[in-house]
Amino acid sequence: INEMLSIWLYGFIIALIIIGFSLWKWYF
């Protein structure tokens, strides 16, 4: 749609991937 909504959507997805990966690597 527009720049800010894209930043929000992709930023959210990237953040979840990074958090998921660190959780897996450090904790699980």
Next chain:
Amino acid sequence: MDQITLYTWIGFSVFLVLMLVVGYLSSKKMKSIRDFATGGGTLGPYVLGFSFAATYLSAATFLGYPGWSYEWGLSNLWLFLAIIAGGPIGVLMVAKKVRKLNNGQKSLSLPDWLGDFYKSDILRVGTGLILLFNIFYIAAQFVAGAKIFEYLLGMSYTSGLLLIALIVVIYVYAGGALADIYTDAVQAFIMAIAGIGIFISGIVIFWKGGISDTFAGISHELAAQNENLVAVFNPESLHFYSIGAVIGAIVIQWAFASAPHLFNKVLGLKNEQDLGKMIATYVVVAALSVLVLFGGLYSRAALGDTASAADLALMDYIIWAFPAIVVALFGVVILAAAMSTTDGIFVSISTVFANDIFLKFLVKRNIVKVSDEKAEKIAFQISRLTVPFIGLLALLIVIRPPEYMGDVMWIGISGIAAGTMGPILQAVYAKRKAPARAAELSMFVGLGSYLFLYFTGIIPSTMSAGAVSVFIGIATINIASWILRSASSSEMGAAEEGGS
């Protein structure tokens, strides 16, 4: 409006009666169960994850953050990213470290933790006084309660403020039945449900046949009012006007999540995997709850710039979109959150005075000479007397309604972070323990630069001013440690070795 007022009165009365009953029962015979509930021990990781998320989700965030969305549009979605990226990264980095550090150190509060770690009374008392910044946090919750009373029950702001302050102070005296891990968990659960509900309600109401068409429609409504409402950086925004301001928000969210005493809850967990489950739960719950800031965008798109105050824009939207019973329920949830959030902070501030400053400093150092038994009695009196005193101070701070309750809250959080992050991060991450003098200097310089930057208006955003000051505090402790070590090694002819 009458129907809403009636439902709110009924809902809030039922809630208060329920609280009194629970408080009475728990003080009478459930003592051991409550001790069990607050002791960590064998609590499950999921319950802990929910209650950890509740630390970040207060009444003021629930009204204040959508208020920012309403005022400044899509750029406030940076806040969502800052909370989701900054907070969990802080938790992920600190949780494991603190678990290792804390095993030998049975400290319960931040002044205790830092005072013990650096063996410094200046740091203990100074951190205790810095925690008084939490009064701003309490004040913001009072505003949230007062606004709900004003809006749903038709009171004046001032009488709403007096009423919420009175209820909270009485509630704290009654022992705060809400103040334990289970009720925090329930609060977070309800807020996550409310966050999803509000997020989805807008999609349903603005539905245009597809998700992306729907959000394009909402964006179009916003852009028609003001182009800046759909900009990536809104020049009118107090918080997200540039990339620097965005980085500042992420940094301060990260700092807020790195406070070691928050991790007392973590110590009870059996193993690393449980810790991981707890963090994953917290991330999901926080993300769902923060979806509430879409409510402010929907309010602006549907109703335009008509709210009497930005902080009430979410309530305007809820009244417009939902039946009266839901509006009343939401109001009661906000009031309950205001009570449970402030209760914990009241208790922690009165502990600072009674325990950290009086018992562990004044009595222990023989500045006040009394017998142990008498000292305990005086400490109890001090913790009792500080409660109405703090309540009154918080009330006076917001006696004139602030423009944004979210900003009042962040004055408190940023001030604490600026004064304490240097010593905290050094304690958690540094290979060698910093000298106490360096930690003390970092506390004064960090706090001083925050007060200077924010209150002179050099940096208008509370979050950014806090972030810059956190960096200054961190730099101070590192530079001061290095200078002190060089000085002592050149005098002694050999570097001192400090373990961390």
